[in-house]
Amino acid sequence: MSTTSTTQTLSPSTSHEEPRSGTWDGGNEPFKASYGKLMMWFFLLSDAFTFAAFLTTYGLVRHRHLAYTGDHKDFVFSSAYWPIPDKVFNSFPGLHGMDLPLAFVALMTMILIFSSVTMVLAVEAGHRMDKADVQKWLLWTLLFGATFVSCQAWEWSHFIHGTDHGLKMLDGTTFFGANLHANEYGPVLFADLFFFITGFHGTHVFSGLCLLAYCFIATTNGTFEKRGHYEMVEKVGLYWHFVDLVWVFVFTFFYLV
C-alpha cells in the first residue's frame, strides 16, 4: 500500500494537479466544431477534389476537340465536333418527339435544391429536439432524393437508347444511343464523361439516401433523443448539401456551358 503511493508521488504526471490544456496537448478546439463534423468537412474537401478532377478533365477533353461553329438551329450530331448540350438533353418523359431543351434537367435541379431545403429543416428541427419534425423532414428529403435518382435513371436510359434518327456511320449503318465505345451525339469521350460524371454523382446521391434512411430509423427508435443531440443528422446534412453543391457545378459545366 505504501509502496504504490510512493511511486505515484514520484511520477511526474501527478506533480501537476490540473490536466494539461496547452495548444498542442489535446482537449483544445481551435475550430469550435466537434470531431465528427470536422472530419465530415475534411472528407467533403477530399471529395470535392475528386469531382473537380472530373470536371477539369471534362474541360480539357472538350477543349481538345473542335467546337461547333455553325448556326445553332442547323446543328446536327457528328463525331467531328463537341455537341451542344441543349441539343442532346432535350427530351422529357411522356413527351416523345418534342424539343424541350434542358427542361428535364431543370426539373431535376429543382428537386435536388428542394431536397436540400427539407434537409436543413430536419437539421433545424434536430436543434430543437423535435423528434416528430426531424422524422417528417427526413422522410421528405428521402422522397426528393429518391425522385432525383429515378429521374437520373430515366435520363441514362434515354441517353443509352438514343433518339429516333440516330447517327449514320461511315459503313452505312445507323447507330442509336450511346455506350463506352460509340455514341450518336458526338466524340466517344462525350458519352464516357457523361457516364462517369453523372454516374459518380448519382452514386453519391444513393449513398446519401442510405445515410438518410439510417438517420430516419435511428430517429424513430429514439437513438438521438437518448444521446441528447441530433448531430448525426447534421453530419449527414453536410454530406447531402455537398451532393447538391456538386450537382450545381455538374449542371453548369455539363449542361449549360
Add this chain to the structure above:
Amino acid sequence: MAHHAPDQTQQLGEIPKPNTGWIWKTFFVLVGITALEFVFVFVMEPSTLRNSIFIILTIFKAFFIVAEFMHLKHETKGLIWTILVPMALLIWLLVALITEGSYIGEAVYNIFK
C-alpha cells in the same frame, strides 16, 4: 415516449417554435439564380461572355449553399479558410488543364496539315 433522462432545461413536451425564415429565403435565392441561368440559355447565343455569366452565377449559388445550408459562414475563421484555400488551388488546375486541352487539340489537328 420514453424519457430516460429528464431534461433540465426544458419542460416535458415543450418544443421551441421553428425558425425557418432564413431557410426559405436562401431557397428562393437559389431558385431565382437557376431561373436566371435558364433565361440566359435562351436569350443569348453561346459565347465566352455567356459562359462567364454562368460561372459567376454558379459561384453565387455555391456560396449560398455552403455559407447558409452548410453553415460555413457561422463557423470560425480558421475552419472557413481551411476549406476555401485548397479549393482556390483548383481554379489554377482548371485554367492550366483547359489551356493544355486547347494546345493538344491544336497539335492533333495541325499535324496532318
